[in-house]
Amino acid sequence: MKTKDRSMLKWLALVTWVIIFIIWTVTTNGGFVNTRLVPTPQKTWQTFLDILQHGYNGVLLSHQMGMSLSRLGIAVFFALITALPMGLLSGYFLPFRALVDSVVQFYRPLPPLSYYTLLILWLGIGESSKIVLLYLAAFAPLYVASASAVDTVNDTYILSARSLGASSWQVFFSVILPACLPQIFTGLRTAVGVAYTTLVAAEMVAATSGIGWMVIDASRYLKSDVMFVGIILMGITGILLDRMIVLLEKGIVFWKGKEGE
Incomplete structure (x- = not known):
């Protein structure tokens, strides 16, 4: 473009x-x-400044955002270090795909909140159940993107590397992995988006901190201005997270879009 x-x-x-x-x-x-239902921009801005200075229910906004982002960061990190190698291996080694793919495809369409109650029963209402929920939400998009990326690698590249004497591992790390990176980053963007929406929903169901909890707690008392502040902050945070991944992709996959030049 x-x-x-x-x-x-x-x-x-x-x-x-x-x-x-x-x-x-x-x-x-x-x-x-009705401004009780939809606050004015001025009221929303004043509420934001008040929350920024005094917090919500005595808890600073930085703490609310920090709790949400820490849960998201831990879950996405573990999803990345597990889903990425498993997805690439599934695409490169078909017997492994036969073992793993059906399990992922089974739970992938399930709404994360549908099995959140089970996670709470097994792991409790603390941080563990939330992080595992976010991990599962982020794992599937990353796995699917990584596995399908291998299928799209041009066979000519692989055959050329092998004709030059490259081993299977050299082909994987020098040809397949770099060729898969653009699609992997697309999967990462999707995974972070899905995990972030799941995070907010999870905080609304069972939490005492986080930006999602702040919104649902405000809704109980018809504090629409606080709800608008929380929703706007969630939207802006989501955009910033996506932009960070795009910038990271531009730095790592610097050849993307230049293949035909």
């Missing part, structure tokens, strides 16, 4: 959010909606 096209798309995205903000401002300040 050309630089001019990227710039135009960014401007269109900015215009979209400006329009949304204007509609929000006009409808709430003009009395078209």
Whole structure:
């Protein structure tokens, strides 16, 4: 995509959010909606500053965000170091795929919250059940992306490496793994997104801290301004996490999009 096209798309995205903000401002300040249900932008901003300074229910916002991100980070880390090698091995060694793939494909369509109750019964209501839930949510997209990435590797690359005398391990690390990295990063973005949405839902079900807990606790007392602050923070955090992965991908997979040049 050309630089001019990227710039135009960014401007269109900015215009979209400006329009949304204007509609929000006009409808709430003009009395078209009940401000107890939809707070004004001014009230939402004031609430954010108050939570930022004093916290929510005596707990600092940094602690709420830190708890959520630490749970997410631990789960994604363990998913990455297990799903990535298992997925690549499944794509490279078909007997291993026969052993593992059916199990992953069985639980992958299940909504994570459907088996969260079982995890709470087995592991308790503490951090362990939440981290395992997020791990399982992140594992499947990473595994599937890694396994399918191997299937898309051009056979010509593999045959060329073998004709030059490369061993199976050399073919794997020098040809297959680099060729799979773009799709692996796509799977990582999906995994982080799925795990993050699962995290918020899990905190709403059984937690006493975290940004998801803050939103659901505020809903019990009709604190729509706090809910809006939490929802906006979750959205911004999700975007930032995705941008971080994209930047990491650009640094590692620097050849992506240049194959035809």
